[in-house]
Amino acid sequence: MAPTFGKCFTFCCAKTSPEGDEMATESYEAAIKGLNDLLSKKTDLGNVAAEKIKVLTQELKELDSSNNDAVERIKSGFTHFKTEKYLKNDALFSDLAKGQSPKFLVFACSDSRVCPSHILNFQPGEAFVVRNIANMVPPFDQKRHSGVGAAVEYAVVHLKVENIVVIGHSCCGGIKGLMSIEDDAAPTQSDFIENWVKIGAPARNKIKEENQDLSYDDQCNKCEKEAVNVSLGNLLSYPFVRAAVVKNTLAIRGAHYNFVKGTFDLWELDFKTTPAYAFS
């Protein structure tokens, strides 16, 4: 399989690559010739071929329209942004072109319904955002979790954000996946999902123990919030986070967005050292 890059669009002008089209025509013609040759020898296959060709034609129609739809959607989306935001906020975008200084590092789920730009109305430049399944922050691990580590390191050490917010949400598929794992030792049913959501295992264990009488859905709801707390605790396993929190230059908060009820809960992680005793 040889991937090639084709059909480059620059909005507002679209360019297409002719070489790809010629190759496609040649392979199509060869395929049709092959089919005709076969059917001329085996005429009883005609009806079967006709049915399959109808299905294929329909699939190709849908594919074509869905490809066109996708490109059109992207194009119209960018056009809207450019005319309604970019060109109307010259000063802001001139500043942002030079650099960013967001005050927030936000962890949110990748779920299509919970973008922080929507739910908290963050404008360009305000929030450095990490989005992953179930808005998890794993504990410090240079080998297994370099992705999250890099984002936290860049935001805290280089951009010097003042706030970290971890936002959980209702009906979270990742948390549901976590709560569905009955036996941690059993082989996983997915390639990746279970291993990732198991970051929140302490939350699941706590909820299952303390809320045995609740329905599964209610337990999931509690776990969505408790898993945020596990992530908040994991943040403290990063030395550069700990250093900034101890110096009071960084605040850590958890949140839960419920799109069924239309509510947003926010809480803080209080981290302080009590006066030490000096024995003599």
Place this chain on the structure above:
Amino acid sequence: MVVSSISRKKPSLYNALAKSQNPKFLVFACSDSRVSPSHILNFQPGEAFEIRNIANMVPLFDKTQHSGAGAAMEYPITKLNVENILVIGHSRCGGIKALMSIEDDAAPNKSVFIENWVKIGTSAKNKIKEEFKDLSFEEQCTHCEKEAVNVTLGNLLSYPFVRERVEKGKLALRGAHYDFVDGTFELWELDVKTTPAFAFS
């Protein structure tokens, strides 16, 4: 705190979304505060499953070292059946700049995590440094921002659940570059097809 105007103005959308999501797009974008896909492509709630990380990278399939990226793709592709993957690079990317600043891949890292992560794009860096020796560092970075998207598109194919769907024509892969200095957006596609096999006898 109660969510304000948007959900009150579109109750039917939010009622539907409360039950389930059915996004058509899986979008990879950088965590940079200036490049939220909801802004730059006007995605509404429910339209796009988004993964945001440093320099919008997707590493090669690796269950041990990259479960986060794998999980974030496995869910939308195998459970939500998204039809399009879009990887968006951008101008003035700090992650790409960090990648391009690595002079010697074998030298010890100066950062705790950042270099190890951005090294996912090493083949892009090497290609740009070789082909564009005469350009300034900044111009090389711009080229690398786009080439790194291509590396990521290639890495996507190392995931069997991506490959299967791409081969069947159920999943389209596209790369993009958002330039907030010029106000432009480039979009390109990854064409993946198998040519007819030869049968030797």
